[in-house]
Amino acid sequence: MPPRQQPRSIARELALLSISQIKTSPSKLAEQDLEDLMLGAVRTLTSEVQDILETASAETKRGEERLLSSATRSNDLDSAKLMVSDAIKLTQKAINRLGTAIEIPEFVQLSNQEKVKEYAIAIIAAVKENRQYIEQYIEEVLVAWQLSRLPKIDQDILRISVAEMLYLELPIRVAIDEAVELAKRYSDDEGFRFINGVLRKVSDRIKKEKLPVNP
Numbered sequence: 001m002p003p004r005q006q007p008r009s010i011a012r013e014l015a016l017l018s019i020s021q022i023k024t025s026p027s028k029l030a031e032q033d034l035e036d037l038m039l040g041a042v043r044t045l046t047s048e049v050q051d052i053l054e055t056a057s058a059e060t061k062r063g064e065e066r067l068l069s070s071a072t073r074s075n076d077l078d079s080a081k082l083m084v085s086d087a088i089k090l091t092q093k094a095i096n097r098l099g100t101a102i103e104i105p106e107f108v109q110l111s112n113q114e115k116v117k118e119y120a121i122a123i124i125a126a127v128k129e130n131r132q133y134i135e136q137y138i139e140e141v142l143v144a145w146q147l148s149r150l151p152k153i154d155q156d157i158l159r160i161s162v163a164e165m166l167y168l169e170l171p172i173r174v175a176i177d178e179a180v181e182l183a184k185r186y187s188d189d190e191g192f193r194f195i196n197g198v199l200r201k202v203s204d205r206i207k208k209e210k211l212p213v214n215p
Contacts, residue, residue, distance in 0.1 A: 007111045011119035017041035026129045034117040045101040056090035126163040141201035
């Protein structure tokens with residue numbers, strides 16, 4: 001079975017995409033409907049698509065303006081081509097995000113819904129209840145960097161992975177692998193490599209401190 005079709009993998013993805021949209025207090029999260037989680041996930045992806053398309057539009061406009069003024073300057077022509085190429089890549093990314101948004105209800109339906117809901121809520125609750133400690137834990141392994149400077153999706157992937165290690169008894173190696181898979185789907189090459197590196201350092205620290213978590 002592909003990882004994404006497993007209930008916990010789907011729940012993890014659902015938690016990642018809906019966590020910023022769910023405003024319910026941790027004590028009331030158990031009452032959250034699965035439909036609310038899916039709606040939150042779709043809203044997150046829709047917002048991201050809008051941002052991506054706005055950036056792509058701006059790049060296209062800049063490229064067009066550069067092309068119009070590049071008749072006698074080859075450097076301008078090369079930069080214009082690069083801008084248009086970037087705009088095309090961004091548009092493709094937006095299309096992929098739309099495809100993911102459309103798939104969310106289906107891939108939740110294909111799995112055990114109650115298991116998906118329970119684990120997604122467990123992840124969200126663990127992050128919300130322990131956010132300050134989780135962020136401090138991540139910050140302390142970052143070298144010359146700050147969590148707040150990372151893309152929001154990368155921040156949430158890190159928070160979820162550390163929460164699963166520390167509070168949900170997910171084996172460290174599984175938590176890292178799952179986080180990397182999420183990063184490959186929602187971040188970029190640089191992002192998933194960075195996330196992998198940070199979580200390896202978190203793993204080393206957990207082992208050094210001999211915290212009671214699964215290896």
